[in-house]
Amino acid sequence: MEMNMKNPTVQKISAASLLVALGIIYGDIGTSPLYVMKAIVGDRPITELLVYGGVSCVFWTLTFQTTFKYIFLTLSADNHGEGGVFSLYALVKRFGKGKLVIPTILGATTLLADGIITPPISVASAVEGLEVLIPDLPTVPIVIAILSGIFFFQRFGTQKIGSFFGPAMVIWFSMILILGLTQIVHHPEIFKALNPIYAYNLLVEYPHGFWLLGAVFLCTTGAEALYSDLGHCGKTNIRITWVFVKIALVVNYLGQASWLMTQSANTLDGKNPFFSIMPEWFLLSGIIIATCATVIASQALISGSYTLINEAISLNFWPRVALRNPTDLKGQIYIPSLNTILWIGCVLMILYFKNSAHMEAAYGFSITVAMMMTTFLLAYYLIYIKKIKTIWVGLILLVFSAIEISFFIANVVKIKERWMFLFFELFIFMIMYIWFYSRKINNKFLKFTNLAEKAPMLKELSEDDSIPKYSTHLIYLSKADKNYEIEEKILKSIFSKKPKRADVYWFLHINRTNEPHTLNYDVIEILDDKVIKVVLNVGFRVQPKVELYFKKIVQDLVENKELNLHIRPDGSTKYNNEPDYKFVILEKFLSVENEFAVKEGLMLNSYFLLKHLSQSDAKAFGLDKSDVAIEKVPIVYQPISKLTLERKINK
Incomplete structure (x- = not known):
């Protein structure tokens, strides 16, 4: 498309x-x-x-x-x-x-x-x-x-x-x-x-x-x-x-x-x-x-x-x-x-x-x-x-x-x-x-799992009325470039102590292409009308506007009567005709449990300082209008190898 x-x-x-x-x-x-x-x-x-x-x-x-x-x-x-x-x-x-x-x-x-x-x-x-x-x-x-x-x-x-x-x-x-x-x-x-x-x-x-x-x-x-x-x-x-x-x-x-x-x-x-x-x-x-x-x-x-x-x-x-x-x-x-x-x-x-x-x-x-x-x-x-x-x-x-x-x-x-x-x-x-190199280090911590295997659990959560509904459409930005993979941290976010129940789970992957002006997308239906992955191919000279693109994709799917989205409620009410979208962005931070060598410490601390000074993910991906939730995820790159902690014995 x-x-x-x-x-x-x-x-x-x-x-x-x-x-x-x-x-x-x-x-x-x-x-x-x-x-x-x-x-x-x-x-x-x-x-x-x-x-x-x-x-x-x-x-x-x-x-x-x-x-x-x-x-x-x-x-x-x-x-x-x-x-x-x-x-x-x-x-x-x-x-x-x-x-x-x-x-x-x-x-x-x-x-x-x-x-x-x-x-x-x-x-x-x-x-x-x-x-x-x-x-x-x-x-x-x-x-x-x-x-x-x-x-x-x-x-x-x-x-x-x-x-x-x-x-x-x-x-x-x-x-x-x-x-x-x-x-x-x-x-x-x-x-x-x-x-x-x-x-x-x-x-x-x-x-x-x-x-x-x-x-x-x-x-x-x-x-x-x-x-x-x-x-x-x-x-x-x-x-x-x-x-x-x-x-x-x-x-x-x-x-x-x-x-x-x-x-x-x-x-x-x-x-x-x-x-x-x-x-x-x-x-x-x-x-x-x-x-x-x-x-x-x-x-x-x-x-x-x-x-x-x-x-x-x-x-x-x-x-x-x-x-x-x-x-x-x-x-x-x-x-x-x-x-x-x-x-x-x-x-x-x-x-x-x-x-x-x-x-x-x-x-x-x-x-x-x-x-x-x-x-x-x-x-x-x-x-x-x-x-x-x-x-x-x-x-x-x-x-x-x-x-x-x-x-x-x-x-x-x-x-x-x-x-x-x-x-x-x-x-x-x-x-x-x-x-560049700190992002490569960060990417080493990405662990992926098979989304198709987890789809039944997502369906069960979606239909569990005992859990308050978090959103009608729940959208995660994913780095997984394979159609049937997803980051483990995203699943942990969904199934945490307060599970996020939604009618439709969307996983949106932005694929930066080597061509300058590409802008197209693919839709992969993992589970009928319930778990959907979207791959958005964006050229390296195109500024991503994820919210605009996502709403356009959903609009196209509804107009084409695909995935049965046209016959199901979108979360709008008589009080608010806007569809109920919720974007979740997972942001990493350096855990205090790290014990760095000099080079890695300088690199990663400088990286997260630059990240703090730079534009937020929500604005960078054009999500300034949507309902966006930011979740913090700690990174333990070099855990403390030897912890000396003794119990004090009272005489």
Whole structure:
């Protein structure tokens, strides 16, 4: 039986779909010309080796990392149209036997960390263009105000301003393309820089040239976010629009390099080549367009962070938190707690680093790690799902590993300039690690029994008039994935000292699927009209609303005249026409009888602390309207092995 849940992925190719792709996908990578060439040149003397070599490295990085790895290879690893590290993990986790959990957590952690560095560096880079017009302008308050505005408006959704994103990014890419062309005509020899020999010479012959890769890497940092946003547009739309985007980016980088080669000054002297190539009459307009583009880039990263955490919750990598749908669009998710964390992180970043030049040093490390983890997971996908010969996968892995490890080493030296940033990443990593592995420990305590064997006892209890009726419909949420199994603790709850008599016993199992947008159910009748199990298959990108789904299932069964539910009373009365439903949720807690080793003690105590701080099961499963009973169940993980207790003897 199928519920209506459409996949929002846009697969049809049209002018509108291509416009959507431009507006959503390329914000991060599309605004990199604001700071890449400035970061490469820095305060170094402007020489042909530095400029030609730098722009050559940028071109070949975009070709290998973005075009070949992400546009061509990684976008093919879509999970029913969805992308990102969790979608890739869901595809390949059955082949990894647990080895893929840490790489997935690392990839997700570093990508989420990108959400607090991309907005401030992008917005700051654009706003700092005003210093050309107004020297010594205090840009930090302006950047904080813009960032605060972006995060404030998240609660209203981006449905209305989303239609503005596409045309705005068309203007942006057209602008950087034209600006680049206006400079190339003054120094057409710059096209020689596309020869990879210039990149090689920079790395080998320029003093400390290898370490410039940390700045070069900034040109491709948005590639990982590009893959995460796959589900919004479809890979065909992304691949077509990338042709235009890459041409615009490369031409602008070549234009900035041309401008550098025509300067009489020996150094940049604090100038940004991006704004320097603008005509003076266009500068203010260019700054406004650049600021709009950076706001769009920030929005894409923030929305991607919401999607990432939503997937992490579904795959048991993150505690359940409150989710909101600000609009009627399915893909629009708002997570208040994450919004606050990201806002505080972004504000602290701009207060700590002061300007984009300092943030450039902090940028790159996290995304390098994310890219390396994606490469690792991608190898499993190519071998086990695409069935490509291991030798070819090994060759691909060798090429990308060499590139990414080089970028990683070049970025590692920046650790001393970004120590504060590491605490945020460690915080995110530990939450995911503790939550995932502690849940696995908890699941070891699950003991199942045959529900069919217990059905006669349930029938006897249901018909025993000496026991007060607890509810007409009694519903338990069950983790048992086999149709005829149930947890022992649920049966103990029903047959305890005060047995729970009901007309119908329902056992509802939520099966999280590896597909993103599944929403269907199966009904298994264990005992006629008395004991019923429902398996609800929910995709990992779907927010479960159990109460809504359950009532819809019962309504369907009644309308179809199944299970004779249509001829039996549902518990409603003349005083209240609502059916009599009672949901029971069993919540675990750590018993005082445990005697933990250090590691297990830290893990489980941290887990239950996170669980206490997270959203309740009733709200998480959408049971905020129903009559819900919460029962506490103690966990004895490591019972006290030796108890010394002596009886006092009175003399």
